[in-house]
Amino acid sequence: MARAFLVVLDSVGIGGAPDAEAFGDAGSNTLAHIADACAAGRAETGRSGPLRMPHLDALGLGAALSVASGREVDAFGARPQGIWGAATEVSRGKDTPSGHWELAGVPVPWDWHLFPDTDPSFPPDVIAALKRAAGTDGILGGTHASGTEVIGRLGAEHLRTGWPICYTSADSVLQIAAHEEHFGLDRLLQLCRDIAPMMHDMRVGRVIARPFLGTAQDGFSRTLNRKDLAIDPPSPTLCDWVADQGAQCHAIGKIGDIFSMRGIADVKKGTDADLMEHLIAAVCDTPDGDFVFANFVEFDALYGHRRDVAGYARALEWFDAQVPRILAPMRQGDLVIFTADHGNDPTWHGTEHTRERVPVVGAGMGVRELGHVGFADVGASIADHLGLLSRGAGKSFL
Ligand SMILES: O=P(O)(O)O[C@H]1O[C@H](CO)[C@@H](O)[C@H]1O
Ligand SMILES: [Mn+2]
Numbered sequence: 001m002a003r004a005f006l007v008v009l010d011s012v013g014i015g016g017a018p019d020a021e022a023f024g025d026a027g028s029n030t031l032a033h034i035a036d037a038c039a040a041g042r043a044e045t046g047r048s049g050p051l052r053m054p055h056l057d058a059l060g061l062g063a064a065l066s067v068a069s070g071r072e073v074d075a076f077g078a079r080p081q082g083i084w085g086a087a088t089e090v091s092r093g094k095d096t097p098s099g100h101w102e103l104a105g106v107p108v109p110w111d112w113h114l115f116p117d118t119d120p121s122f123p124p125d126v127i128a129a130l131k132r133a134a135g136t137d138g139i140l141g142g143t144h145a146s147g148t149e150v151i152g153r154l155g156a157e158h159l160r161t162g163w164p165i166c167y168t169s170a171d172s173v174l175q176i177a178a179h180e181e182h183f184g185l186d187r188l189l190q191l192c193r194d195i196a197p198m199m200h201d202m203r204v205g206r207v208i209a210r211p212f213l214g215t216a217q218d219g220f221s222r223t224l225n226r227k228d229l230a231i232d233p234p235s236p237t238l239c240d241w242v243a244d245q246g247a248q249c250h251a252i253g254k255i256g257d258i259f260s261m262r263g264i265a266d267v268k269k270g271t272d273a274d275l276m277e278h279l280i281a282a283v284c285d286t287p288d289g290d291f292v293f294a295n296f297v298e299f300d301a302l303y304g305h306r307r308d309v310a311g312y313a314r315a316l317e318w319f320d321a322q323v324p325r326i327l328a329p330m331r332q333g334d335l336v337i338f339t340a341d342h343g344n345d346p347t348w349h350g351t352e353h354t355r356e357r358v359p360v361v362g363a364g365m366g367v368r369e370l371g372h373v374g375f376a377d378v379g380a381s382i383a384d385h386l387g388l389l390s391r392g393a394g395k396s397f398l
């Protein structure tokens with residue numbers, strides 16, 4: 001019987017989105033611009049020279065890049081031995097839930113609520129609700145911000161006042177940063193749970209707890225205890241279709257949060273290095289008929305938003321070097337697809353995601369060019385492969 005593995009390299013876009021201009025992102029291309037920077041010797045921290053991703057390239061990554069954006073990159077160019085294509089998103093958000101839900105067969109039918117880039121970004125009733133839920137006389141921040149910058153700037157004041165640091169971005173999010181020990185991790189998580197229903201009613205996609213540790217003297221850093229409280233997907237997704245037919249969807253990384261656990265049997269968490277071990281173990285152990293859905297977030301969170309080109313290149317090269325370990329234990333009848341949820345070009349202005357096409361490369365379907373597909377076609381194809389009745393908005397490319 002068949003098994004399926006869907007592996008999202010968070011933010012590894014390949015340019016070419018037809019609506020990129022509407023997002024201010026015309027010309028952005030995460031993978032190509034990283035490869036360009038590497039080739040030009042501008043990504044030499046902790047690595048050196050041209051971008052090396054021979055294993056994903058052998059499946060068809062370079063060919064997918066050329067389908068998406070017409071870009072040829074010297075570092076790539078293997079003759080593909082898997083399936084390869086470029087997926088275009090129709091949801092009107094370049095955020096993580098939109099990308100993942102659409103990959104799982106469900107494009108987002110609504111416009112997300114975005115907080116304006118003003119000071120304050122939040123309206124008075126939201127600020128009042130935050131103060132009430134936190135039990136504080138005020139909040140800190142209250143504007144668009146980068147999460148690492150804002151704790152550096154306001155961390156000391158947070159320790160002095162005890163007020164939570166609340167901020168947002170070009171995504172539909174309310175993020176709350178607080179010191180794990182001074183404010184308390186449980187208290188932060190409860191604050192996020194308390195404010196989430198109001199945000200979800202407003203069509204704010206996620207409330208994100210951003211706990212951190214450290215001191216004003218030595219600096220502050222975020223911990224792994226981030227928690228995303230996402231609005232429910234608009235309708236049943238691939239994860240539910242799997243569960244409805246008596247099989248199981250196993251989540252690795254942020255997938256459980258992104259889908260509010262709907263249709264998900266179990267979740268494995270940790271750093272991307274931990275997640276890689278979980279994924280390889282899943283390839284070895286997952287029963288026939290089941291679906292494994294993994295998200296590797298560090299490309300996005302540690303390097304894309306931080307505009308760290310060398311760091312992003314290191315992460316790509318590390319991931320690529322693990323690919324043979326993922327593929328080796330695959331069985332006859334397995335399908336594995338590597339893809340992404342949006343772009344986050346580290347050479348682009350600002351610190352936000354970029355609207356891009358994403359790669360669809362994989363193994364288990366012979367050698368085939370898919371050309372241009374939709375995000376939802378990925379979900380439909382996995383459903384087809386697993387013999388599920390529901391296929392969602394997409395069309396199977398099997
Ligand atoms: O700057 P940080 O806190 O990492 O925020 C980033 O992470 C959020 C959720 O993925 C995005 O909305 C983006 O702004
Ligand atoms: Mn993402």
Ligand SMILES: [Mn+2]
Pocket residue numbers: 096300301305353
């Ligand atoms: Mn992000």
